Amino acid sequence: MPMKLSNRTNFILTVALVFFVWLLLFFINGHMNTYMIRIVSLIGIYGVMAVSLTLINGITGIFSLGHSGFIALGAYTSALLTMSIHQKEVTFILDKVAWPFNSVQLPFLPATIIGGIVAAVFSFLIGWPSLRLSGDYLAIATLGFSEIIRILALNLRSITNGALGLKSIPQYTNVWWSWTWLLITVLFVGSLVNSSFGRALKAIREDRVAAASMGINIFKHQLLSFVIGGFFAGISGSLYAHWLTTIDPRTTSIGVMLTFNVLIMIVIGGLGSISGAIIGAGLFAILTEWLRFLEEPMKIFSFEFSGIAGLRMLVFSAMFVMVMIFWPRGIMGRKELTWNTLYSKLRRGSGESNE
């Protein structure tokens, strides 16, 4: 038996998996309740967020804490573009909505792409000065920038409606939109990582000096990776806005909290692994919803407990600590879940029984 699967087998298996997932989505969409469908959509959205941050943090080794800033940019841009002109007039009661948003309404797809482009442009503007820093300094600088974006959203009332935020954004995001974008993100980032550009990114992560002495232009590579990550963060922001239907500039909506949530996903999944990022996103979406029962009134041995708000986040943090103790590098580490790794696992399993 060959050691590795051929490229052809790999391709067929991947297509089959995508087909299977789509069948599953079809089933979920047709036979499950709205609540479940919404969670499945959320997994796709979180997946796009996590994979885009994986490219920046895990693969290139840029410790960025600015992800929510780019997500917010994508969210605001696309929401302002898809809301009807009348709806915007009704919503903006503090200041009148500024041009061009007072006269345009676009379908969901172009609005999402524009949201991604706006986020990419801003990540270029932010990356240009701050990528000259490294390590903790870079983390602080990017965190600061994302906070600036949030403060701008709070104060640019003619664009963002200030603290009131945007309400009644059309609920366009469904399982198809979120999972198709997840597929696009994974295909794009995945093929990037396996190209020579991706190898250069990983080399920079491993050892900057050695990478530079191999002739890799560190700044250019990091900036490009940052901008691509920013683009997909903007896409995920658009999906998220049309899933939530309201966005506002509180830290708990699309502020710093979101950055840390995405960071939790990719650290649980394995920093530097795309498949790990998706596993982390799925776990995060499912666990935060499932643990809600902890906050409901409970009856234990005829004692009545009223629900404690926030208890699920406490339990979630404890689970997070356990993951860090038993899998310090996350569930996948830096490895990818590929057909080859599965195949060699299976072979090892059957090989032992033969001997």
Next chain:
Amino acid sequence: MLEIKNIEVYYGYVKALKDISLRVEEGQIVSLLGSNGAGKTTTLKTISGLLKPKSGSILFHEKIITHLDSSAIVRMGIVQCPEGRQLFPDLSVKENLLVGAITRKNRKQINDDLNQVYGLFPILRDRKNQLAGTLSGGEQQMLAIGRALMAGPKLLMLDEPSLGLAPKIVEQIFELLVNLNKEKGLTILLVEQNANAALRISDYAYILEVGTLTLEGDAKDLLKSELVQQKYLGA
């Protein structure tokens, strides 16, 4: 081929290199010797563009390269094999080698060179899918040299290839360097603390002491020189 004229390099306010001038002729093996802190690594880093000199100039094939960035310098054919190997531990052996060829575009040629490196170091072929961090010290040094060769160097600069290796493996590696020089005509600039081994394979050598060149000459003469024997060869 390579000519350094009166360079001065600073780390902040500290002067690390004082008025250094040296030449490497095509087809030679030239060593740069000296003890810790003499400025050997600083010299190599300055040549490969990782550090910029405050004054003086560096010429490669009669062209000034002092102000080029490191990727342009690698593209011209000056490749450094950094001290302490500095591999990418979480990349596989093959990926490490391919990173070496990152400045090159011709895929067929890269593939040919990959096979050549596997020919030089068969152990790397056997372990091509293993993570570089799991190799032994000697294998890592081979991988570091292989990775540098993947960049298609005209001038290969090695920073202490004997560091932390068993004497037998040091011998193997030096033998390989001689072969690369004789058979492929590769010019080599070698930085070493192991003066004895380095002088044996070199054509010419320079000796650095706290940032200044104190002695230079044909390697054969330096091996015999009493001063060098006392200071560096422990005789």
